Amino acid sequence: MLRYEGKIRIPSGCAISGIMNKKGQPFPGDDIIKSIALMHDRSNGLGGGFAAYGIYPEYKDLYAIHMFYDHEGAKADVEMFLNQHFKIELSERIPTRKVSSIKNPPIIWRYFAFPRGDKLAEAGLDESEYVVRCVMRINSDFEGAFVVSSGKNMGAFKAVGYPEDVGDFYMLDTYRAYIWTAHGRFPTNTPGWWGGAHPFTLLDWSVVHNGEISSYDANRRWLEMFGYKCTLQTDTEAITYMFDLLIRRHRLPLEIALTAMAAPLWDEIERMEPEQQELMISIRAVYGSALINGPFSIILGCKNGIIALNDRIKLRPLTAATKGDFVFIASEESAIRTVCPRPDAVWTPMGGEPVIALLEGVEDI
Amino acid sequence: MSFSLLTPEFIVERNDERCIRCQVCVRQCANLVHMYDQEEDRIVADDSKCVNCHRCVALCPTRALTIRRNPLEFKENANWTTSAIREIYKQAETGGILLTGMGNDRPYPVYWDHMLLNASQVTNPSIDPLREPMELKTMLGRKPEVLNVEDGKVKEKLPPQLKLEIPVMFSAMSFGSISFNTCQALAMAASEAGVMYNTGEGGLHKDLRKYGKNTIVQVASGRFGVDVDYLQAGAAIEIKIGQGAKPGIGGHLPGEKVMAEISQTRMIPIGSDAISPAPHHDIYSIEDLRQLIYSLKEATDYQKPVSVKIAAVHNVAAICSGIARAGADIIAIDGFRGGTGAAPLRIRDNVGIPIEFALAAVDTRLREEGIRNQVSLVCAGGIRNSADIIKAIALGADAVYIGQAALIAIGCHMCQKCYTGKCNWGIATQDPNLVKRLNPEIAARRLINLLHAWTHEMKEMLGGMGINAIESLKGNRLMLRGIGLTSRELDILGIKAAGE
Incomplete structure (x- = not known):
């Protein structure tokens, strides 16, 4: 019998794309669908997905918890857990439209909720850590349930299928977001599980990723020391937790966190000024297990912007462009030009060189 | 005790046609295995002193020497192996703890040889260290x-x-x-x-x-x-x-x-x-x-x-x-x-x-x-x-x-x-x-x-x-x-x- 993701590690290739309005002006999902659809041949119909920021302005202070359930029993169990830990303002089916190529959907649900004050106080954790632990708990302990996303004013929409069909299925043309990221998946060995599609998210971090990291087990075993449970056995999950650990929990400045993941070569470090050199040596010594090795290009989304990063020897494609208030990032330049034929600037970032696009007026991620 | 039950572990074979009597082996062996007999003009070996370190073999200019395990065998016995018997002879003769050097040579499993390494194919490119940086620091x-x-x-x-x-x-x-x-x-x-x-x-x-x-x-x-x-x-x-x-x-x-x-x-x-x-x-x-x-x-x-x-x-x-x-x-x-x-x-x-x-x-x-x-x-x-x-x-x-x-x-x-x-x-x-x-x-x-x-x-x-x-x-x-x-x-x- 074929085993689902989480029971077995499945490598995959992919297409990624991201569009952001730096002024925070929301725009519908048509462009991102058009962009990712152009790279149709980079995926094989076994996974597609989107992350969208700014889509729930009426509930912007509540955690928007998107869920997949395999059966009603899982839903009942998780709802009992959620009710114990959160105050739920709204619980509803995520609207979808019939698309012939999208088959066997799970129960797709969303909740707008905030942590129960008494439970939070009892746990002695800050609010985000509390939510992270609840998400980990559901993903590891509740059979047939999977948290698709758990951030505020954002959501992930994913499925087994080609990404353009997934966008249609979730009616993303009816949502308006100031950041959209998208993913088309080409897994090499999978029965196709909805939870295994990208983006992978935690709080308001979302990651779409193209690549297969060869450092996976080194990264995973390091992350597990900090209480993360890599239940899906996917690279993307590990990378998402890595951002959460380095930036939220270790409070590393963004550039330092990115340096840890795609560190400069020792040869380059030897040529640096002493102060810079000390910093780089320290990063490589302390965060050696956070170095992501092997081919990857990723787009990290969060409420304040998007960041794109390539592995340090550029083994996967990644192109960026700007036009007015818009920033575009995609696996291929054509995927940008199909929605923005004449960008102001187009460039191909070097290996390990991040593209950081933040909302105007925002200092840090 | 004058009489030892220990037979030589190794035997020294000398190809007499190749031997030029240079006596390198005699001078090189700290265990005093080789001796030159002037009267007979030939070199003889006391096998019992040989530890099979190959010093004489490596230095012999005419490649005249070979060391072999002594083919002499005890009656086959899966429990009382040659080493088990010899160790008892040694201890019976000396009354001492058996000493040895270097690491454990017993046939326990070597687990390194039961582990195989991965390599990339298609989904993830292998990296050529002659072309790309490869860091071992x-x-x-x-x-x-x-x-x-x-x-x-x-x-x-x-x-x-x-x-x-x-x-x-x-x-x-x-x-x-x-x-x-x-x-x-x-x-x-x-x-x-x-x-x-x-x-x-x-x-x-x-x-x-x-x-x-x-x-x-x-x-x-x-x-x-x-x-x-x-x-x-x-x-x-x-x-x-x-x-x-x-x-x-x-x-x-x-x-x-x-x-x-x-x-x-x-x-x-x-x-x-x-x-x-x-x-x-x-x-x-x-x-x-x-x-x-x-x-x-x-x-x-x-x-x-x-x-x-x-x-x-x-x-x-x-x-x-x-x-x-x-x-x-x-x-x-x-x-x-x-x-x-x-x-x-x-x-x-x-x-x-x-x-x-x-x-x-x-x-x-x-x-x-x-x-x-x-x-x-x-x-x-x-x-x-x-x-x-x-x-x-x-x-x-x-x-x-x-x-x-x-x-x-x-x-x-x-x-x-x-x-x-x-x-x-x-x-x-x-x-x-x-x-x-x-x-x-x-x-x-x-x-x-x-x-x-x-x-x-x-x-x-x-x-x-x-x-x-x-x-x-x-x-x-x-x-x-x-x-x-x-x-x-x-x-x-x-x-x-x-x-x-």
């Missing part, structure tokens, strides 16, 4: 869990680290167990290759102090040669608790080997026996170890990492957790195949556990406790080649120690008679006539060549796995698959079976 020492950075600067300096160009160091071998020339060759090679060698517990000879940057100075139970200058002379300090070849056992350098240079280096009188007690007599518990670790750190101003070396024994994971919490910066674990200059045979062959299991168990335990960052792990004991190193790192080691492999590189033929002091290769001896046979420059060059070759091989294997920095291999057990192992063994190693 390794830093050993305590790492903080979090790096505090403020305004682009490091807020707290890193604890002291050992920087290695490749994750390989030369194991502890004392001046006394090995010759000065061997010590010098190891020091020179470590210095040129950007790695470390280890003094063992024999102190540090004054002429070798200039290699301090590449020296780990050892503090063992005998405290030989230890003073504050010694502690400050090296790049790191290692507290030796135990050794893989003889866990729970001390050491004994016989007085006849303690000549002027050794006496000076070890700081003991000429001709006195140098006895290392089994335990440190100031360490009877983990809290005592902590005191010694911090005494050494105080003495060196917290400028040098402190390593603790232990033998791989049953409860190694819990012990290592304690050592990490006691403040050690590096833990060296020596498996039951680790070498030695002298060990009781029964101890060497029956005490301790394989390094592969010990390493996997320790790495797993330290991760479960969330303290793996606090300490670097060095794996020792029977590492034979670059693939063993790659597998050790994938299991969770930061670096390895090599001892026997290094000695083989400079001429050791594994005759396992180090304890006799008659090493014909000038390695495990203090006899000046034998010592001078080992040219330190040539030996250092052979060691550097070995490290150079292994460096290339390690880069090829890493590149094949799609990894270009050694830290991405550390603890990356998905790169390993087991073959011919039980599921229990796979569980302990934390790896999957081939095909999974």
